[in-house]
Amino acid sequence: MTIADGVERRVWEELANLPDPEIPAISVVDLGVIGSVAASGDRVRIELLPTFVGCPAIGVMQQQIGERMGALGLQADVVVSYDPPWSSDRISPAGREALRRSGFAPPAPMPAGPALGMLDELAVLPIAECPYCGSRNTTMDNPFGPTLCRAIYHCEDCRQPFEQFKRV
Amino acid sequence: MTTAPPELDPTTRDALAELLLTLADDEFVIGFWDSEWTGIAPMLEEDVATSSIAQDEIGHARALYEMLAELTGEDADAIAYGREPEAYRHASLLDHERGDWAATVARRYLYETADAVRLAALATSGHEPLALLAAKMRREETYHLLHAEAWLRRLADSRGDAADRLADAVRRLWPDAQDVFAPLLNEETLVARGVLPTPMRALHAEWVARVRPTLEPVAGDLPQSAPRLDGRERRSDAFRWLHGELTSVARSGAGATW
Numbered sequence: 496m497t498i499a500d501g502v503e504r505r506v507w508e509e510l511a512n513l514p515d516p517e518i519p520a521i522s523v524v525d526l527g528v529i530g531s532v533a534a535s536g537d538r539v540r541i542e543l544l545p546t547f548v549g550c551p552a553i554g555v556m557q558q559q560i561g562e563r564m565g566a567l568g569l570q571a572d573v574v575v576s577y578d579p580p581w582s583s584d585r586i587s588p589a590g591r592e593a594l595r596r597s598g599f600a601p602p603a604p605m606p607a608g609p610a611l612g613m614l615d616e617l618a619v620l621p622i623a624e625c626p627y628c629g630s631r632n633t634t635m636d637n638p639f640g641p642t643l644c645r646a647i648y649h650c651e652d653c654r655q656p657f658e659q660f661k662r663v
Numbered sequence: 664m665t666t667a668p669p670e671l672d673p674t675t676r677d678a679l680a681e682l683l684l685t686l687a688d689d690e691f692v693i694g695f696w697d698s699e700w701t702g703i704a705p706m707l708e709e710d711v712a713t714s715s716i717a718q719d720e721i722g723h724a725r726a727l728y729e730m731l732a733e734l735t736g737e738d739a740d741a742i743a744y745g746r747e748p749e750a751y752r753h754a755s756l757l758d759h760e761r762g763d764w765a766a767t768v769a770r771r772y773l774y775e776t777a778d779a780v781r782l783a784a785l786a787t788s789g790h791e792p793l794a795l796l797a798a799k800m801r802r803e804e805t806y807h808l809l810h811a812e813a814w815l816r817r818l819a820d821s822r823g824d825a826a827d828r829l830a831d832a833v834r835r836l837w838p839d840a841q842d843v844f845a846p847l848l849n850e851e852t853l854v855a856r857g858v859l860p861t862p863m864r865a866l867h868a869e870w871v872a873r874v875r876p877t878l879e880p881v882a883g884d885l886p887q888s889a890p891r892l893d894g895r896e897r898r899s900d901a902f903r904w905l906h907g908e909l910t911s912v913a914r915s916g917a918g919a920t921w
Contacts, residue, residue, distance in 0.1 A: 577798070580795065638810065
């Protein structure tokens with residue numbers, strides 16, 4: 496293992512404890528927004544993959560990541576990247592569980608095929624599993640929610656409204 | 664942006680700059696028009712939806728202005744807020760005022776379908792940073808398209824006043840909607856270099872073939888219409904008013920650090 500490998504591992508460990516600013520139940524690593532970490536000497540270059548292009552939390556995340564790296568004695572260069580484009584499939588199993596525990600339905604997996612194949616399926620089959628009772632007897636009230644990345648559902652069994660982290 | 668833009672010859676760079684400006688201005692202007700519904704949409708869920716869509720569009724504009732700024736060495740905010748109305752290059756479709764809900768639904772449908780055709784092409788652009796951003800935007804625009812199609816159907820199926828207003832709005836906006844595909848000044852350079860994989864003329868034909876079967880049952884026969892050469896230079900009084908609004912904070916503190 497090279498020195499850079501050791502530094503990068505410490506960076507990943509640190510970021511695994513940095514909560515997402517909008518949904519603090521999940522870390523930025525479990526959310527899948529850290530694209531890559533590359534260390535060289537006391538500098539580290541971190542690629543941040545925004546969940547949504549217009550996410551207003553991007554600046555806050557860059558700043559918080561920079562501060563955490565500063566605490567490790569590293570000078571961070573946090574760059575926004577769309578390579579690869581963030582997709583809800585990047586949320587880790589631990590992250591999906593953390594979302595569920597805090598009342599968010601995790602996004603369903605993306606259908607195979609081109610992005611626009613999504614359209615019909617979204618319209619016909621907007622499935623989310625109720626994070627409170629586990630029922631799949633749910634209806635989508637609004638594909639748009641309180642933040643860009645959240646949709647609003649209603650559970651027909653336990654009668655709770657809940658949010659789903661949007662599939663994108 | 665992560666990837667340093669590939670080295671471009673000056674002609675290609677200028678042509679790309681024009682393409683990015685048209686894309687950014689389209690998203691910026693429709694985002695601001697739609698943001699006017701915040702607080703006054705016809706129902707609560709639509710208040711949330713139009714606000715969220717507007718935020719998406721302005722976010723897309725930000726990413727595109729930043730890509731443009733990197734290319735030209737300018738400042739993204741200065742491009743977004745620092746120009747006179749006549750220097751904006753959005754399509755004339757976006758020069759109309761917000762209008763009533765039916766006009767908003769008609770415009771959203773026309774614009775989102777056109778944008779979907781355009782983004783599908785740009786996602787295969789030979790200019791990698793643009794291809795990556797277009798691919799990401801497409802995932803988000805899918806939700807906008809779904810929203811626009813659902814509302815078009817809802818108003819059209821209502822009969823009576825809502826359907827009439829929708830039909831009027833589609834007929835009124837149809838000629839200007841073509842201008843989303845107005846030819847770019849140096850388009851042949853972009854096509855030759857693979858930056859724009861399909862010429863605007865072909866994208867326009869694809870869009871018309873896609874929307875006509877949906878719109879004619881709603882609005883009646885729509886004339887054969889082509890994008891105009893000056894389709895992105897026809898600024899209206901409605902836009903001049905919007906420009907005054909959207910630049911008001913930036914102008915009130917010129918040079919301020921936020």
